[in-house]
Amino acid sequence: MKKITAAGLNLHYGTFHALIDVSLGIEPNKITAMIGPSGCGKSTLLRVFNRMNDAIEGVRVAGNVELDGENILAYRDDEAIDILRRKVGMVFQRPNPFPLSVFENVAFGMRIHKLARGRELEDRVAESLKAVLLWDALKDKLKRSALSLTLEQRQRLCIARLIAVTPDVILLDEPCSSLDPVATLKIEELMLELKKRYTIIIVTHNMAQAARVSDETGFMLLGRLVEFGETSRIFTAPQAKETEEYITGRYG
Amino acid sequence: MKSRTAQRIAFAVLLAVSCVVFLPVVSIFVILVKEGGGALTPEFLFTMPSEGMRSGGILPAIIGTLLIVVCAIAVTLPVGVLAAIYLNEYAKDNLLTRVIRLAIVNLAGVPSVVFGLFGLALFVMMLNLGVSVIAGALTLSIMELPSIITTSRNALSSVPASFREVSLSLGVSRWRTIRHVVLPNAVPGILTGAILSLARIAGETAPILFTAAAFYVTRLPHSLSDQVMALPYHLYIISTQIPNMPSKLTYGTALTLVLLVFLMSLAAIILRIIFRRRKKW
Numbered sequence A: 001m002k003k004i005t006a007a008g009l010n011l012h013y014g015t016f017h018a019l020i021d022v023s024l025g026i027e028p029n030k031i032t033a034m035i036g037p038s039g040c041g042k043s044t045l046l047r048v049f050n051r052m053n054d055a056i057e058g059v060r061v062a063g064n065v066e067l068d069g070e071n072i073l074a075y076r077d078d079e080a081i082d083i084l085r086r087k088v089g090m091v092f093q094r095p096n097p098f099p100l101s102v103f104e105n106v107a108f109g110m111r112i113h114k115l116a117r118g119r120e121l122e123d124r125v126a127e128s129l130k131a132v133l134l135w136d137a138l139k140d141k142l143k144r145s146a147l148s149l150t151l152e153q154r155q156r157l158c159i160a161r162l163i164a165v166t167p168d169v170i171l172l173d174e175p176c177s178s179l180d181p182v183a184t185l186k187i188e189e190l191m192l193e194l195k196k197r198y199t200i201i202i203v204t205h206n207m208a209q210a211a212r213v214s215d216e217t218g219f220m221l222l223g224r225l226v227e228f229g230e231t232s233r234i235f236t237a238p239q240a241k242e243t244e245e246y247i248t249g250r251y252g
Numbered sequence B: 001m002k003s004r005t006a007q008r009i010a011f012a013v014l015l016a017v018s019c020v021v022f023l024p025v026v027s028i029f030v031i032l033v034k035e036g037g038g039a040l041t042p043e044f045l046f047t048m049p050s051e052g053m054r055s056g057g058i059l060p061a062i063i064g065t066l067l068i069v070v071c072a073i074a075v076t077l078p079v080g081v082l083a084a085i086y087l088n089e090y091a092k093d094n095l096l097t098r099v100i101r102l103a104i105v106n107l108a109g110v111p112s113v114v115f116g117l118f119g120l121a122l123f124v125m126m127l128n129l130g131v132s133v134i135a136g137a138l139t140l141s142i143m144e145l146p147s148i149i150t151t152s153r154n155a156l157s158s159v160p161a162s163f164r165e166v167s168l169s170l171g172v173s174r175w176r177t178i179r180h181v182v183l184p185n186a187v188p189g190i191l192t193g194a195i196l197s198l199a200r201i202a203g204e205t206a207p208i209l210f211t212a213a214a215f216y217v218t219r220l221p222h223s224l225s226d227q228v229m230a231l232p233y234h235l236y237i238i239s240t241q242i243p244n245m246p247s248k249l250t251y252g253t254a255l256t257l258v259l260l261v262f263l264m265s266l267a268a269i270i271l272r273i274i275f276r277r278r279k280k281w
């Protein structure tokens, strides 16, 4: 069974039609990459899955998006949306830890959601840091400000902060675009590790990255999902002319 | 070459103008210290006035002013911060919020003596609070509301949007995001604004003229419904209403008031420096 399915998804920013009839199915415990030129609606699509577009004024969404068989677009009250967001977490383009200590960053969600305290909280912070392979580097520096970390460490910390609240799905919006190539490769390794436990959707401008890490790839153009399928097939035998032109570098 | 000269002249003029701004502040201070510095003895600061205020101290006026000002902030700060949270974090741009914003701007433009009369009508007479600390504090709190709202809003909106975004994306509700993420990061700005407000209203005379200030009271205030002496009003009285007032005491009173305001502003500045050093985004 698919983790997420979208059918006939349309989204308007005011009068601008940003997502046009998007339909797709996201496999659980796989990495799905969304690629496409700038402004084609990749981030918008990602933010549909955790209802982060709700905060933007003038957004209208229509269609059907199901998470584990439940239509998340039908959620009306804020509480249901908050619960959805705990299940579908997001990592942003710019690493954005809070100006708090390493420990407090990871503990943030668990404290607010009252998931753990005291000893258990410490254990779960450690666990989350281990999961993002930061524990060895930071176990003696938990009280340090998160802003003293390198960009790559910050991005890992943001992932740790997210998995501390036990999501099912992790949305990554160009998570490596502010990182250098070495750091990028390390984050990719981490993603491959994380997909054992989480369903991952990643937006990327880096086609090599999509080819390296993802199991499935969707190519978007001007708000439409042009092609969606197994990554190896998309990159070797694209069916649509636009996909071929994009992956061979004839688009921006 | 010609534009170079023009630039030099322009800079010189700007510098001169800046000095002109600086000059009154310095000269006021110098005069006050020279004429009134000798009056600032512990006795002057910590005893009651005597001989029809021509000697003794100004303790009741200092206490009265502190009391009024602290009560005013205690009222205006929570109200102002809540209003700022609503306007900055929740309100959409609609007719209601536009009216509120207009009201805030206009409130800031009302002369302080009008607030005094308003306080007299509303708090002293209609609500029957009498001429009292509480009536004066409420009057000042209304007067200071616009500036508290504005500084608090600025403090809130200077918290990066990404903090809110992350918090929401972790399933934290809007209110808790404000409570646990936005507010803690806005507190420095809010506090600094509050202290500057304190400093400003400490020197206000007109709003407390009809609502709180007394010509002379024989004892220190016992409750918030007491009438009190206050530094600015006391200063006005001793400089205009009392014949043969030793000028040293008048200047000493003025100096005390200025120092009080100065200390508060200084506290705000120090606070801001401390917080700025700590925040690094």
Ligand SMILES: Nc1ncnc2c1ncn2[C@@H]1O[C@H](COP(=O)(O)OP(=O)(O)OP(=O)(O)O)[C@@H](O)[C@H]1O
Pocket (backbone or CB within 6 Å): A013, A016, A018, A036, A037, A038, A039, A040, A041, A042, A043, A044, A045, A056
């Ligand atoms: N808040 C908004 N209001 C109006 N239009 C918006 C808004 N956000 C995005 N858009 C428009 O919607 C389209 C899709 O934006 P989106 O951010 O999803 O693109 P993207 O594929 O993520 O681009 P990029 O690769 O540059 O991140 C763009 O044309 C953009 O201008």
Ligand SMILES: [Mg+2]
Pocket (backbone or CB within 6 Å): A042, A043, A044, A173
């Ligand atoms: Mg984007």
